[in-house]
Amino acid sequence: MSSTPPNPHEDLTGRARIRDAALEVFAQRGVRGATVQAIAAAAGVSTGLIRHHFGSKEGLREACDAYAIGALLEQARRGMEEDAAAPGFAASMYQAGGASVRYLARALVEGSRSASDLFDAGADLTERFLAERWPDRYPAGARSTRDAAAVMSAMHLGTLVLHTHMSRRMGADPLAPEHVPRIGTAMVGIYTSMADFLTGEQGGRLAESLPADGTAPTPPPPRENSDE
Amino acid sequence: MSSTPPNPHEDLTGRARIRDAALEVFAQRGVRGATVQAIAAAAGVSTGLIRHHFGSKEGLREACDAYAIGALLEQARRGMEEDAAAPGFAASMYQAGGASVRYLARALVEGSRSASDLFDAGADLTERFLAERWPDRYPAGARSTRDAAAVMSAMHLGTLVLHTHMSRRMGADPLAPEHVPRIGTAMVGIYTSMADFLTGEQGGRLAESLPADGTAPTPPPPRENSDE
DNA sequence: CCTCAGACTACACGCTCGTGTAGCAAACTA
DNA sequence: TAGTTTGCTACACGAGCGTGTAGTCTGAGG
Known part of the structure; x- marks a missing residue:
């Protein structure tokens, strides 16, 4: 279970497949742009299963x-x-x-x-x-x-x-x-x-032409370059 | 008229106000996350005006x-x-x-x-x-x-x-x-x-520990450090 | 055999949001 | 004054999508 990262489905529990698919789809389309149906399709499961495991889209995101x-x-x-x-x-x-x-x-x-x-x-x-x-x-x-x-x-x-x-x-x-x-x-x-x-x-x-480092934590009083 | 960038509304045509609002909202929420209604609200106009000027959300994005x-x-x-x-x-x-x-x-x-x-x-x-x-x-x-x-x-x-x-x-x-x-x-x-x-x-x-520059366009034959 | 739990699906509801339509008011043209 | 254009709004439709519900299948425990 630890040594087969590249296979999309195979050997993984539904929960894990959903998580992997979500990581990918979220990464590609962004959280808002990703739909739970797209994630479900990518994982090869139904949208209901996502709800079953993660409660909501937000829950899935937090799990990711x-x-x-x-x-x-x-x-x-x-x-x-x-x-x-x-x-x-x-x-x-x-x-x-x-x-x-x-x-x-x-x-x-x-x-x-x-x-x-x-x-x-x-x-x-x-x-x-x-x-x-x-x-x-x-x-x-x-x-x-x-x-x-x-x-x-x-x-x-x-x-x-x-x-x-x-x-x-x-x-x-x-x-x-x-x-x-x-x-x-x-x-x-x-x-x-x-x-x-x-x-x-x-x-x-x-x-x-740039201001000095300004190690002083205040907005730089116009001082000459100090570093080195 | 030309020198007041910070005011959100004032003096700008509706089209320009929409564009400015869209730049801001798109930047903050992303294209997908931004709604035309949010943009309209930020610009102080109706959603219809956005359609009037830019045709569609996609048209607005292209204009941006x-x-x-x-x-x-x-x-x-x-x-x-x-x-x-x-x-x-x-x-x-x-x-x-x-x-x-x-x-x-x-x-x-x-x-x-x-x-x-x-x-x-x-x-x-x-x-x-x-x-x-x-x-x-x-x-x-x-x-x-x-x-x-x-x-x-x-x-x-x-x-x-x-x-x-x-x-x-x-x-x-x-x-x-x-x-x-x-x-x-x-x-x-x-x-x-x-x-x-x-x-x-x-x-x-x-x-x-890193491979050499590999100015040769092939995957790096293990060569010693060459730079410098 | 019954049952109970968990994995999983099918389906429908309701909301959000993009888009479409109709129309008003002011400004310009003639 | 009438006609036309332009800037703009109000409102409704329809699709997409998150969510809710009910139900099926499998397997373990008694």
């Missing part, structure tokens, strides 16, 4: 939330055992793969409680990572730190949310396990390249 | 597409006149601000033709930027170049798509003109910091 988050945490825990996990939060989601991740990516945009918690958890992790590694540039709790963590989380999760577009451009589904490493490789290249760019002439001008 | 894309291109053109525009594509969207951008961000996830075109245009720009600046690491047309451009576009646009979450974490709407620079500052910090991280011990291990 719980299941997807659970699957993600499971993967994250497994990922923590290897050390590498840098801000490896989004990385965990890539490793988890499958319908759960597509569902969560959509939920991040449509806004569910769980999705907000998920983003916050990722941002908290990132904040700790930044503060531990560069305590002077990113003091714990400073606005610059919170900003950077929020933006970085959005950037990394953005690759998940926009995976259909990346898929189209890359000619392969970036969520398929065999292609996940391409994302990592690309990101490493981007980070090193952009840092290089920002130390150059054109990029330097751009960087200087 | 066209308007938002137009507003964006306008801003991009203006942005091109200053040079800085690095991969400053997403930057243009930030500068354009307002309901159009929130609408497009949502459209990127819900999938409209225009949104796909928008992503592709951004990715193309990014691809050119990479290929011009680092012709050996990012040869024009190579898979590594396409991958990097796709991922980078997704990362930058991801900050737009997930702006509600960033807003919550930052305590201020990142799309408000006075806060836009904080995003830029954060991104500059992230790029330089992460590049620093990737040259360190832990990050270096992580980078080495």
Whole structure:
């Protein structure tokens, strides 16, 4: 029962089939756009059975939330055992793969409680990572730190949310396990390249035109660039 | 008459009021989740008027597409006149601000033709930027170049798509003109910091664990790290 | 054999929402 | 003044969809 993820029906209880189908349909059409009849059809059951197991469409959505988050945490825990996990939060989601991740990516945009918690958890992790590694540039709790963590989380999760577009451009589904490493490789290249760019002439001008980090938690009193 | 964007009603024709309301409601609830009656209420008109001007809900959506894309291109053109525009594509969207951008961000996830075109245009720009600046690491047309451009576009646009979450974490709407620079500052910090991280011990291990760039268009023959 | 529970289906109700129709009022034209 | 266009509303129809109800089938327990 644990080793046959790709078969849509086979061997699964009705409840599980419904959940899997719902994850997929919710991810593709959004919660509002998905109909219980479409989910029922995808699962090969009647709409009544959905009601029987989950009570209502909203109940089904909550079950999907719980299941997807659970699957993600499971993967994250497994990922923590290897050390590498840098801000490896989004990385965990890539490793988890499958319908759960597509569902969560959509939920991040449509806004569910769980999705907000998920983003916050990722941002908290990132904040700790930044503060531990560069305590002077990113003091714990400073606005610059919170900003950077929020933006970085959005950037990394953005690759998940926009995976259909990346898929189209890359000619392969970036969520398929065999292609996940391409994302990592690309990101490493981007980070090193952009840092290089920002130390150059054109990029330097751009960087200087921006306000300083403003580690002070107040709206920036016009101060000169302070970092580095 | 031309300089009062924040007032919801006042001075605007019914058609324009409907369009503005639709951009907002579509952005918040998604196309499927938005009802024409909600849009009509927000615009202070009847549902019949929407039909009168736009024919159908789908017609209204297309009008929103066209308007938002137009507003964006306008801003991009203006942005091109200053040079800085690095991969400053997403930057243009930030500068354009307002309901159009929130609408497009949502459209990127819900999938409209225009949104796909928008992503592709951004990715193309990014691809050119990479290929011009680092012709050996990012040869024009190579898979590594396409991958990097796709991922980078997704990362930058991801900050737009997930702006509600960033807003919550930052305590201020990142799309408000006075806060836009904080995003830029954060991104500059992230790029330089992460590049620093990737040259360190832990990050270096992580980078080495990934497949090489694979400028060859075939699935990567296990080769050692080649970049740098 | 009876029964009781759980998985599951068929079917109908009622609401929401997009769309269609008819018509009013003001502005412009002649 | 009459005619026409344009901006706009009120109201009703019909489809889609979530939900509610009743009932069937299977299997386990006594």
